[in-house]
Every structure is written in C-alpha cells, then in structure tokens.
C-alpha cells in the first residue's frame with residue numbers, strides 16, 4: 001500500500017468537508033484508479049470482453065486491467081476514447097436538459113484533449129453543430145486529431161481565448177465549460193498533482209474560472225444551458241462560482257435526476273444544486289458538475305445563409321463522389337490547398353464562425369489538391385462519410401497493422417493501383433498509395449506509434 005501524504009491545508013479542509021467520510025476518502029486513495037473507455041457507437045457496438053458498464057452513460061465501460069492502448073489498432077481507428085468514468089456523467093446532464101430532436105449549436109470551450117467533445121459528438125444529432133475550442137495551441141492540435149479520429153463532420157475546432165467568443169452574442173444553445181482547475185480529484189491518478197496544489201492556487205483557479213465564465217457567457221442564448229464542470233472538490237471552484245454567476249448574471253439552476261446506487265452526492269449551496277463525485281462513493285475520480293439555464297436577455301447574432309467560401313475547382317469537384325457519401329448534402333471548401341467538408345445546412349453558421357474565430361478545422365479534412373487531383377488525407381480514412389467501397393481494402397493482422405501504424409513498409413499484395421484503405425478487424429486505419437512496383441505508407445508521421 002503506497003503512502004499518500006496530502007498537502008496539510010487540503011487534508012484539513014477535506015476532513016471538515018467530509019466529516020465521518022474522511023477515512024473512506026483517504027482509503028480510496030490507496031486503491032488503484034479504475035480504467036475506463038467510452039466506445040464510438042458509430043464505429044463499434046460490442047463491449048470489450050469482460051468489461052462492465054458505467055451506469056450513467058450508454059457506451060462507457062470499466063476494464064478489468066489496463067491494456068496497452070498504444071498497441072491496439074482500434075484505439076488509433078477512433079473506435080473508443082480512454083476516459084475517466086466520472087467525466088462521462090456529462091451524458092446524464094446533456095440528456096436531461098437537451099431536446100434530442102432539436103438542431104442545436106454546442107460550444108465545448110475548454111476542450112482538449114477531446115474527451116467531452118467526442119462524447120458530445122456521439123450525443124448530438126446530425127443536424128447539430130459542435131464548436132470545440134482550446135486556448136493552448138499544442139493542445140488544440142491534439143484536440144483536432146481526436147475529433148478527426150471520431151469521424152463526424154459536424155464539428156469545428158477553434159483555437160481562441162474565451163473572450164473572443166463575445167463576438168458571437170447569443171449564438172450557442174448549449175455550452176460546456178470543463179474549466180482548468182486545481183485538480184484535487186486527480187490526486188489518486190496523478191499524485192504529482194499534489195505538488196502544484198496550494199490554497200493560493202485554488203484562489204487563482206477560482207478567479208480564472210470566473211473570468212472564463214463571464215467572458216463566454218454573452219455567447220450563450222437566453223434560455224440556453226451551461227454545463228459547468230471541474231475535477232476538484234472545493235466549493236470556491238465549484239458551487240461558489242456558480243452562485244457568483246447567478247448574482248452577476250441571470251441564471252437559474254437545473255436539478256438533475258440521480259440514481260442513488262451511483263453514489264454521486266448532491267450538494268446545495270445557497271439553494272444551488274451541484275453534483276459531486278468522491279472516489280470512495282463512486283467508481284471513478286473526483287469530479288463536479290452543475291447545469292445552469294441562462295435567464296438574462298441576450299441579443300442574437302445574425303447568421304446569413306449566403307457564404308463566400310472558396311469552392312474546389314470543377315475538376316476536383318467531379319471527383320468528390322468517388323471519395324465521400326451523399327456529396328449533395330455536404331459543402332466542400334478549399335482552405336490552403338486542402339479540401340474540407342461539413343453538412344451543407346451548417347454552411348451559414350460555419351462561415352459566421354470563420355469571420356469571428358481562428359478555425360483549425362471545419363468539418364472533415366478530406367484531401368489535398370495536387371494538380372487538380374485529390375490526394376486523400378488521413379481523416380477521410382477514419383470518417384463516417386467515406387465512400388469505402390470505391391477503394392481497395394486490405395485487412396491487416398495485428399503485427400502488420402502495428403507495422404502500418406508505425407509508418408513502416410508493408411506488403412499490399414492484391415491491392416489495385418491507387419489509394420488503398422488499410423483495415424484491422426474491418427476498422428479503417430489509414431491509406432497506402434499502391435504504385436507499380438512499390439507502395440507508400442501514408443500514415444501521418446505525427447500520429448505514428450513510436451513505442452516498440
């Protein structure tokens with residue numbers, strides 16, 4: 001049993017906060033963290049052998065041991081996301097407050113590496129739009145990678161400061177703010193996080209969270225819903241921030257229904273309900289979530305239907321049906337020699353975003369244009385919209401699949417000349433370019449497996 005010594009000020013506060021439950025809380029920190037994944041229901045349906053369901057989410061599973069995810073081709077194919085179980089409670093909040101049939105605009109403000117955004121994509125209907133934002137550049141690239149892997153084309157990845165969203169008055173129906181926090185709920189999983197913890201850091205985080213909330217609040221429409229979460233236990237970063245939001249702006253709190261057996265604690269602060277996850281009561285890490293409805297009147301941004309995107313040249317457009325399903329329902333745009341596509345009905349909204357924010361990706365990055373020819377990009381191989389039957393497909397056994405994912409050379413006997421799709425257990429992994437006497441592995445260098 002490893003010895004855990006909490007920062008003294010943290011321990012003192014938690015002892016007061018938990019009372020008789022303190023001993024159980026401390027004991028939970030001597031237990032291993034549960035390992036959990038969330039399946040991409042658009043790519044796989046069968047749970048892994050021996051896995052057990054996470055009760056508050058439809059596609060989340062606890063694994064009985066931690067496999068090497070890096071050496072599992074399905075992980076690289078976007079078939080699942082490795083995510084901490086408590087965070088998947090987002091699904092409960094979302095399903096309880098959002099009409100599933102309505103086309104809505106959702107912002108995930110602090111989105112990297114993409115756990116909540118990929119989850120939201122599985123919950124949203126095809127008519128809806130997800131704007132997934134990250135303020136730190138390197139993290140925004142990882143976010144874009146994870147969104148592309150998930151395979152949906154109704155997401156935009158932006159790299160902006162929260163205050164930039166003030167340009168989008170009343171634009172969003174739902175906002176998820178999974179705020180940067182002091183991380184008390186991660187002490188079991190990552191004991192090094194305790195080194196960074198201090199009462200001053202909690203105060204700093206709380207101040208920053210208020211600034212983030214007030215920066216982004218104008219972009220939520222009247223009647224819109226904010227889902228606020230952190231992975232920390234203290235009230236200053238959670239319910240006190242929400243009480244502040246209510247005082248400063250018009251907001252009402254939305255109670256969520258809980259199943260008692262889940263072990264989630266309902267907290268009330270000035271009559272404001274929040275939901276707290278403690279590792280001794282819940283099979284997951286520390287987490288907090290609350291749902292808030294905006295009651296303050298807000299002017300609405302005017303989105304025009306007319307767009308001024310650059311279209312691909314005619315010769316390229318003629319080739320699109322060979323690559324993508326239902327091209328008539330999509331808009332294809334040319335951005336820096338790359339063709340990206342998204343649902344046609346979202347064109348006005350995405351144009352509006354392009355004028356107001358810095359977009360890394362708009363929908364799926366499908367191909368690069370080379371002398372009027374389309375060279376497919378990696379995300380197209382993982383896209384749910386790929387016209388798969390138009391390509392040679394080669395199912396690789398595990399050793400070859402790993403060779404492919406390391407970007408090594410592999411034999412592609414029997415594949416037609418041209419771009420061929422590499423698969424493992426029927427899941428697309430990426431492209432090979434098959435030439436007369438050789439073939440080129442087109443797996444992206446940045447994404448390749450480096451582990452032996």
Ligand SMILES: C[S@@+](CC[C@H](N)C(=O)[O-])C[C@H]1O[C@@H](n2cnc3c(N)ncnc32)[C@H](O)[C@@H]1O
Pocket residue numbers: 087109110111112113114115116117134135136139162178179180181208212
């Ligand atoms: C808790 S993490 C988000 C995790 C993510 N929602 C997920 O489920 O994968 C918080 C994120 O906020 C970002 N962040 C840090 N400072 C920020 C700020 N001042 N404004 C907005 N986001 C910030 C961090 O880079 C980090 O990606």
